[in-house]
Amino acid sequence: MNKLDTILIKVASRCNLDCSYCYVYNGQDTSWINQPKRISTEIVNNLCRELSIVSNRQPEGFAIVLHGGEPFLLGEVKISNLLACLRNVLPDHEKYPIAIQTNATLLNNKILDICYKYRVSVSASVDGIRKANDIGRFTHDGKSSFDKTVDGIKLLASHDQSDFLFSGTLSVIQPTTNPIDNYNYLKSLGSKSIDILLQDGNHTYLPAGKASFNSTEYGAWLVELFQYYVNDPNPVPIRFFDDIIKIALGDHPEKEGKGEQGFGIIVIETDGEIRKNDTLRATFEGVDYFEGRPNIKSEYSLLNVLKSKEFAAASNVQYPTSKECQTCEIGHICGGGMPLSRWSQEKGFDNPSIYCKDHKLYIGKILDILGRYAL
Amino acid sequence: MQVVKKQVSMKTPNSPVLNSAVLERLIKEVKQVNSVHGSYDRVHNRHNR
Numbered sequence: 001m002n003k004l005d006t007i008l009i010k011v012a013s014r015c016n017l018d019c020s021y022c023y024v025y026n027g028q029d030t031s032w033i034n035q036p037k038r039i040s041t042e043i044v045n046n047l048c049r050e051l052s053i054v055s056n057r058q059p060e061g062f063a064i065v066l067h068g069g070e071p072f073l074l075g076e077v078k079i080s081n082l083l084a085c086l087r088n089v090l091p092d093h094e095k096y097p098i099a100i101q102t103n104a105t106l107l108n109n110k111i112l113d114i115c116y117k118y119r120v121s122v123s124a125s126v127d128g129i130r131k132a133n134d135i136g137r138f139t140h141d142g143k144s145s146f147d148k149t150v151d152g153i154k155l156l157a158s159h160d161q162s163d164f165l166f167s168g169t170l171s172v173i174q175p176t177t178n179p180i181d182n183y184n185y186l187k188s189l190g191s192k193s194i195d196i197l198l199q200d201g202n203h204t205y206l207p208a209g210k211a212s213f214n215s216t217e218y219g220a221w222l223v224e225l226f227q228y229y230v231n232d233p234n235p236v237p238i239r240f241f242d243d244i245i246k247i248a249l250g251d252h253p254e255k256e257g258k259g260e261q262g263f264g265i266i267v268i269e270t271d272g273e274i275r276k277n278d279t280l281r282a283t284f285e286g287v288d289y290f291e292g293r294p295n296i297k298s299e300y301s302l303l304n305v306l307k308s309k310e311f312a313a314a315s316n317v318q319y320p321t322s323k324e325c326q327t328c329e330i331g332h333i334c335g336g337g338m339p340l341s342r343w344s345q346e347k348g349f350d351n352p353s354i355y356c357k358d359h360k361l362y363i364g365k366i367l368d369i370l371g372r373y374a375l
Numbered sequence: 376m377q378v379v380k381k382q383v384s385m386k387t388p389n390s391p392v393l394n395s396a397v398l399e400r401l402i403k404e405v406k407q408v409n410s411v412h413g414s415y416d417r418v419h420n421r422h423n424r
Contacts, residue, residue: 235397242401251405332380373393375402 001303002312004054005264006063008278009047011039011082012073013270017103017145020136021172021208023200023340024069029281029288036270038074043272043296044082050302052089057303061095062264066120067278072106076114083118093119099167101125103137104152105145112159121167124153126189128182132174136208150189157190168193175209175217179225187236195239195255196225198337200282202354203344210354219358223365230369244366247333249375257338260331262315266305272296274305276314283343317349324352330367334359 013035015025024032051064064086072079083098090096100115104124115122126149127133133146156166169191171182186194198218201207209217226241243253256263256277267275267288272295276288290310294301305311320326320336328334336342337353344351353359393399 230395230397233396235400237397237400241397245398245401246405249402249405329380369395370398373391373395373398375393375398 001057001306002308002315003060003264004058004062004266004306006065006266007051008065008067008265008267009039010035010068010267010269010278011066011071011079012069013037014073015069015103016073016105016139017070018138018140018142019172020138021199023279023282027200027282028205029285031285032069038078039082039270041078041081043268043270044085046272046296047268048085048089049299050296051086053300053303054306055090055096058306061092061097064090064096064098066098066100070103070106071100072102072111076111079111080114083114083120087118097121099123101170102152103145103149104156105148107152107155109155109159112156112161112165116159116161116165119164122156122165123167123170123195124149124156124191125170125172126150126153126186127171127174128177128179129185132171132177132182135174135177136172153189153191162190166190166192168195170195170197172197172199173218173221175221177221179221180228183225183228183236183238191236193237193239197240198341198355198358200279200338200340202283202341203346203351205282206354207341213354214357216357216361218355219361222358222362226362226365226369241366244333244363245370248367248370253335256318257335259333259335260319261335262318264306264311264315266302266311268296274302276311277317277339279338279340280317282340284345320352321350322352324356328352330360330363333363 013032014037020026086098098118098120100120100122102122102124127137130146134144137145139145156162159165169186171194173196183194199207199209201210229235229238229241239254243255243258247253247259252261253259265277267278269275274290274294274296276290278288280287290305294305296302317339318335320331320342325331325336337355337359339349341353341355342349342351
């Protein structure tokens with residue numbers, strides 16, 4: 001059996017926001033339209049049975065991430081029932097951490113109490129200061145989501161169990177904004193850990209704010225932030241940089257998209273379908289389907305997927321194949337970036353990342369600074 | 376073809392004293408992982424997604 005690192009459960013296949021860069025709803029994939037809006041009790045029960053089977057076969061733990069759409073659209077009662085079911089089969093919250101990625105607009109103290117009861121951490125999506133957040137994160141009627149998001153984050157930060165509950169914030173890079181203003185604002189909100197994402201895009205569909213393969217708008221933004229971060233006397237961890245530094249120091253990254261190692265990621269849709277890493281959906285529809293379209297409703301379906309060559313291959317998609325990557329002196333650090341950003345209609349994933357020049361720019365700066373300290 | 380992987384340089388007598396809280400923390404984490412676990416535990420992978 002191949003190792004499962006993370007199982008990502010789509011508990012709601014709709015979102016109450018309409019972010020311009022969203023790979024789920026504003027990308028190339030439209031399969032969400034035919035998905036049930038919410039995960040059903042039947043699928044939850046089947047999923048828990050399958051997770052119990054896998055946990056009995058795999059000695060190592062794995063992470064469970066509740067995702068969507070917006071997971072809290074499921075509502076308090078169904079979220080509570082889902083978490084109770086998961087913790088019933090996976091009671092060790094350190095071996096099986098459960099995390100929720102949310103836009104924070106639907107948070108209230110009752111939901112946070114439920115999360116704490118089942119030892120579930122909450123990470124909030126916000127792109128920084130109002131100016132940055134308002135570039136891409138809209139409601140369905142085109143209005144700003146900033147105030148509701150910040151209200152939710154403040155509630156999360158002020159909860160009496162926030163030390164456990166509030167795992168951090170996740171921001172998509174808006175390269176026209178000031179990264180230091182965004183970082184300091186997220187610190188002021190009490191974020192415990194700041195993670196950042198390059199906007200999804202590839203050679204066929206260029207990400208917003210990137211003029212060409214050779215341009216470095218994102219790389220310049222990252223250099224500016226890193227120089228501030230590395231000199232901050234009271235830093236909040238930025239995982240994006242921490243992973244790069246750890247790899248340079250001989251360790252491994254926490255997250256896919258960097259370094260030389262595979263990641264065993266499974267996605268469960270609201271109808272129970274078992275799929276590959278959903279970020280690949282930014283390329284073409286159907287890229288994340290397993291052969292035969294397995295569904296969690298069948299006994300041993302998850303175990304059989306984990307045993308498959310197809311899952312092994314999907315776990316190893318992080319390893320870049322292009323000649324440029326294989327002969328690159330920092331290829332072992334960037335790992336070719338996120339696979340979705342290597343894709344083109346002409347050559348599939350056999351390209352360097354659309355962010356190749358950006359990776360070279362900020363990783364070069366990081367290595368310079370590490371070298372200055374002779375690390 | 377042999378690929379030359381870029382590495383950070385070795386410590387020299389003239390290296391400046393480390394004065395970065397970020398780097399101090401990460402060096403400590405990496406040392407701890409290497410000495411205690413042998414390899415990084417990826418259970419906490421992708422908390423912030």
